Amino acid sequence: MPVSGFGVHTSMWAMDWQPASAEIAVAAAKRHGLDFVEIAMMNPASVDAAHTRALLENNGLEAVCSLGLPERAWASVRPEAATAFLEVAIDKAAALGAKALSGVIYGGIGERTGLPPTEAEYDNITRVMAGAARRARSLGLSLGIEPVNRYENHLINTGWQGVAMIERIGAENVFLHLDTYHMNIEEKGAANGILAAREHLRYIHLSESDRGTPGYGTCDWDEIFATLAAIGFSGGLAMESFINMPPEVAYGLAVWRPVAESEEEVMGKGLPFLRNKAEQYRLI
Secondary structure, eight states, rough: OOOOOEEEEGGGSSOOOOOHHHHHHHHHHHOOOOOOOOEOOOOOGGOOOHHHHHHHHHTTTTEEEEEEEEEEGGTTTOHHHHHHHHHHHHHHHHHHHOOOEEETTSSTTOOSSSSOOOOHHHHHHHHHHHHHHHHHHHOEEEEEEEOOOTTSSSSOHHHHHHHHHHHHHTTTTTEEEEEEHHHHSSSSSSSHHHHHHHHTTTEEOOOTSSSSSSSSSOHHHHHHHHHHHHHHHHSSEEEEOOOOOOOOHHHHTTTTTOOSOOOIIIIIIIHHHHHHHHHTTTOO
8 A cells, every 4th residue: 555654534624625625624634744635536527636736745745535436336236337437536536646546436335235245246346346456557546445334335344345355356456445433333343354354454444433533432442453563554544534524425424413523623632542542553
């Protein structure tokens, strides 16, 4: 994974990545001494890549882009539309200088059939992701697969399922991206999820059990950081807490109430908490 150190998902400041919101987010990330930002690229075609690239370079920050596929481009059932959508996203991520495109890039947030995933769905996703990986590799970009909980997607919920998909795809530039919020629901202990993913794990969202301020929920942070240290993790550590969400995103994530009092609480208490844990376990 080309990024390391600490970053923050830009939903902390805005979900709509336009020049004005980009300037707010990057200035805040710089002020807090972060190494990178994870840009929520909900509408790739609308992103001003040149503006973002200059902004990142001028502030000495790296970037990862992330997204979930819109319903019109769910790879499991609309592979051609997914391929077209990912081509735009990959090209845009590379143009703005990102090191990777990650997230639920294999499906949608809120995609559920009410049935277990089928081989036909997995075949479609494999084909789409293999093509996306080739395009990304030609542009020097890595792709990340993020398992999410069963209430948001029925396709990939655990670390071992993510590993199975990566091995189906068979591309060296595809990595696993875990998220402690989802792991808290789906894994039989955070340590087991990390251990199952160890061969491919390059990126992790540090998100509390309620998506709020890290250190104020039920995630076992000592178990998480100790296991990351035990496997020699050296990838990106990205705090993710949702403060500013448009209705369509809140619907997909099923977040109906504030999960933290303010940006100041999350950045002022949650970020130092996570940094202290990372230092304690010698990850930074």
